[in-house]
Amino acid sequence: MSKLQEVRAMVEEGKTKLIAGKVQEALDEGNKAEDILQSMIDAMGTIGDRFSAGEIFVPEMLIAAKAMSLGVDVLKPHLAGESTSSLGTCVIGTVEGDLHDIGKNLVAMMLEGNGFEIVDMGVDVSPEKFLNAAKENKNVKLVALSGLLTTTMPKMEETVKLIKDSGLPVKVIVGGAPVTEEYAAEIGADGFAPDAGSAAVKAKELING
Amino acid sequence: MLTKKQNLMEVMKGGNPDRFVNQYEFMEIIMEMPMLKGVFLEPGTEGKNAWGVYYKWPEGHIGQMPVHGEHTVIKDITEWKKYVKAPSVKFSDEEWAAAVEHANKVDRNDQFVTAPYFGGMFEMCHNLMGMENALIAFYEEPELMHELIEFITEYELAYAKEVIDHIRPDAIFHHDDWGTQRNSFLSPEMFKEFFVEPYKKVYGFYKDNGVELIVHHCDSYAANLVPYMIEMGIDIWQGCMTTNNIPELIKQYGGQITFMGGIDSGVVDFPGWNQEIVEREVEKACQNGKLYFIPSLTQGLNISSFPGVYEAVSEAIDRMSKKMF
Numbered sequence: 324m325s326k327l328q329e330v331r332a333m334v335e336e337g338k339t340k341l342i343a344g345k346v347q348e349a350l351d352e353g354n355k356a357e358d359i360l361q362s363m364i365d366a367m368g369t370i371g372d373r374f375s376a377g378e379i380f381v382p383e384m385l386i387a388a389k390a391m392s393l394g395v396d397v398l399k400p401h402l403a404g405e406s407t408s409s410l411g412t413c414v415i416g417t418v419e420g421d422l423h424d425i426g427k428n429l430v431a432m433m434l435e436g437n438g439f440e441i442v443d444m445g446v447d448v449s450p451e452k453f454l455n456a457a458k459e460n461k462n463v464k465l466v467a468l469s470g471l472l473t474t475t476m477p478k479m480e481e482t483v484k485l486i487k488d489s490g491l492p493v494k495v496i497v498g499g500a501p502v503t504e505e506y507a508a509e510i511g512a513d514g515f516a517p518d519a520g521s522a523a524v525k526a527k528e529l530i531n532g
Numbered sequence: 533m534l535t536k537k538q539n540l541m542e543v544m545k546g547g548n549p550d551r552f553v554n555q556y557e558f559m560e561i562i563m564e565m566p567m568l569k570g571v572f573l574e575p576g577t578e579g580k581n582a583w584g585v586y587y588k589w590p591e592g593h594i595g596q597m598p599v600h601g602e603h604t605v606i607k608d609i610t611e612w613k614k615y616v617k618a619p620s621v622k623f624s625d626e627e628w629a630a631a632v633e634h635a636n637k638v639d640r641n642d643q644f645v646t647a648p649y650f651g652g653m654f655e656m657c658h659n660l661m662g663m664e665n666a667l668i669a670f671y672e673e674p675e676l677m678h679e680l681i682e683f684i685t686e687y688e689l690a691y692a693k694e695v696i697d698h699i700r701p702d703a704i705f706h707h708d709d710w711g712t713q714r715n716s717f718l719s720p721e722m723f724k725e726f727f728v729e730p731y732k733k734v735y736g737f738y739k740d741n742g743v744e745l746i747v748h749h750c751d752s753y754a755a756n757l758v759p760y761m762i763e764m765g766i767d768i769w770q771g772c773m774t775t776n777n778i779p780e781l782i783k784q785y786g787g788q789i790t791f792m793g794g795i796d797s798g799v800v801d802f803p804g805w806n807q808e809i810v811e812r813e814v815e816k817a818c819q820n821g822k823l824y825f826i827p828s829l830t831q832g833l834n835i836s837s838f839p840g841v842y843e844a845v846s847e848a849i850d851r852m853s854k855k856m857f
Contacts (some may be wrong), residue, residue, distance in 0.1 A: 337671060339672065377715055379719070380716065380719045381665040381717050381718075382668065382671055382714065382717075382718060385664055385667050385668050386668055386671045386672070389668060420593060421593075422590070422593065422597040423597070425664075426712070428664060439841055447590070472594065472798075472836075473798050473799075491542075493581075500712070500713050500798065501798055506570065517714070
């Protein structure tokens with residue numbers, strides 16, 4: 324198994340105590356930082372797919388994301404300027420009136436693991452705050468809205484409308500327990516994902532699409 | 533006509549009920565128990581509960597939520613003993629008086645005097661630590677998580693003893709949400725490793741001390757955990773969402789456990805609810821069958837978030853009973 328494969332396997336297995344050493348070994352062996360980063364991004368892709376398929380559960384996803392984050396810390400000084408693998412910035416948050424953050428945090432982790440820079444707005448975020456964050460941050464390509472309550476779905480619609488009406492060149496992806504593909508289309512969102520794993524896949528598709 | 537209690541027993545043992553058990557009708561929940569003081573905030577307020585967990589109920593929201601960040605109780609799992617202080621379960625007779633009076637008024641031939649418990653072992657772990665920290669700790673510090681759960685178990689046992697001594701409950705209504713609407717939070721293997729034995733201890737203690745019925749609330753997907761629910765001693769799983777494929781569960785486990793739910797609160801209980809939605813969802817739920825199933829909102833109490841929904845669901849279930857029995 325090559326060092327890159329080993330790094331990838333360690334992220335997939337969530338080896339948080341060993342990953343830093345393995346990334347260092349891969350660097351010492353002469354592997355490019357960008358290639359090591361890509362192997363970790365690929366690992367998170369696999370994690371996302373396995374989560375969507377119900378083969379792994381939230382702790383496995385979290386521990387993999389933590390492993391990746393620890394690996395990236397070792398890589399950072401070796402990456403030229405900003406990460407060359409960056410897919411752009413994603414502004415993410417839970418819509419106004421809703422304090423649920425677990426799903427939103429998982430999606431943020433998966434998007435980060437797949438190469439997005441994350442601006443996490445937290446919970447109970449007003450449409451105006453989402454719009455301002457999309458305007459004020461650099462290279463925003465995606466706005467991700469989470470909502471777990473049927474009562475706050477109108478706020479999701481209002482947020483999508485505000486962003487779309489602003490003319491900003493960003494895609495909007497939505498998700499959360501009561502949200503469906505049909506509802507996402509009805510309110511004018513560009514994409515929908517039923518879970519954190521498929522959110523990362525869908526987000527990449529929207530950006531590259 | 534069977535009493536509410538008799539009718540429930542017929543449903544649970546696969547006998548001859550004369551109607552659907554209608555939502556929570558068989559449980560008289562004793563909410564006056566002194567340890568419940570401060571568990572629920574008033575809308576528009578925020579503050580700590582007896583364990584030090586900080587909750588917020590913003591005005592206009594439908595419930596309270598734990599808040600972490602600077603408020604997190606366990607800042608470092610390796611030092612959990614430093615941070616976690618269990619509240620006392622000892623209260624004076626005066627403080628128990630309202631609960632005792634309520635329990636004494638219940639006709640125990642018709643209903644189960646029911647002691648509630650909110651925030652079970654899994655919820656307690658993530659309420660104290662924050663969800664992400666708790667879930668990671670199951671991997672990184674399993675021994676410490678076992679210790680923490682043992683500590684919570686001891687508290688639950690002490691709570692159980694007080695409840696039994698004061699109101700002699702016939703049933704326990706115990707909350708602990710174990711999943712999302714799509715899956716359990718933990719894999720079944722991890723769930724077994726951490727939670728099955730502690731729950732067997734607590735539910736076994738209640739059963740050994742005269743409690744006839746263990747009702748466990750978990751309004752999520754948890755179909756993959758049903759064998760463990762049975763092993764723990766759960767008689768009724770309340771909050772069983774439609775995502776669990778209830779007919780299949782009844783087929784596989786009916787006789788060992790009864791499923792209560794089938795009417796997802798999120799679908800029915802919202803500001804724009806109407807009679808048509810209620811009738812549709814209740815009718816669908818009642819098609820799950822007459823045995824080992826109780827049609828009910830998945831909400832964890834005999835209330836709804838929006839006025840009139842709980843009552844409308846109850847009336848619709850009565851109509852379905854007239855049609856189907």
